[in-house]
Amino acid sequence: MRRLVLIDGHAIIHRAYHAYPALTTPSGEPSQAAYGFVAILLRVTNELQPSHLIVCFDLPVATFRHEAYIAYQAHRPTTAPDLVNQIEMVKEVVEVSGIPVYTAAGFEADDVIGTLAKQAVKSEQVNGASEGLDEVVIVTGDRDIMQLVNDKKGVSVYAPINGMSNARLVHENEVKEYVGVTPDKIVDYKALIGDSSDNYPGVPGIGPKAAQNLLEKFGSLEEIYRKLEEGKGKLDSVAESVTAKLLAGKDSAFLSQHLARIATHAPVGLDLERAEIKDLSKNKHFLQKLKELGFKSLVVRIGGMVSEAKPKKEKKENNQMELL
Known part of the structure; x- marks a missing residue:
């Protein structure tokens, strides 16, 4: 199956930041959000087996929603400095992984995801197939994005539950359970x-x-x-x-x-060739970056995904891996 996975970068980072106990890099920088993001990334590639993968991020600028309503998100607290640093840490990890990153000025990551999903599964295609894709899976903890779920077009959501300890694929039937109404409402x-x-x-x-x-x-x-x-x-x-x-x-x-309403007209274009899944176990720059951050158990896990070798236990990180 040819499956495009779209990861809501900021949503997963925030969830990991609050779900994981404190963790620091060898140089003393807070890193639990980055660790959790990479753990989810590895789990997604292992469980969902995507043929294509993209990460979408918000930009630190006003969007069309702020222009329409000045009080939009106005009461949100300033992002904690250690979380700001970890967002940049995650972006560096994603960059060396070779996974393409999509953003759009004036739009949120949700809108970028909505636009890419629309481009990937055009309505005129039979059974939701477009450009050789069979399915689009959105990875996020944000329930608002469930408005994009569409069984006919092959769009579903992979939603973390119980913090970061579990996740499930959400189709149209399950959306009402989460939100109270069907996706179209x-x-x-x-x-x-x-x-x-x-x-x-x-x-x-x-x-x-x-x-x-x-x-x-x-x-x-x-x-x-x-x-x-x-x-x-x-x-x-x-x-x-x-x-x-x-x-x-x-x-x-x-x-x-x-x-x-999630916009589906953000100024981005889906490049499937660029989004083809990369073998992270062979990416030396990616593995080296994880080692620099002290994520040794994740390095072992990447090897285990290929060789099925048993990962070595590391007391501090192993306790956190139990959350996954």
């Missing part, structure tokens, strides 16, 4: 309930249950407001208190819908 669901993490309001007073009921009954945000207009401010079988909130929050709902 996630954007409108977020438009109604808002997002405290990204700091946009949705419709004040509308919670998850009410949003689920509204979308189940009317199908989309546009249809909810069309029916409201037809009913002159009333909706069949919907409490007046709910319709009042919808009417008062209409502008906020459509702004939130815009912010929630």
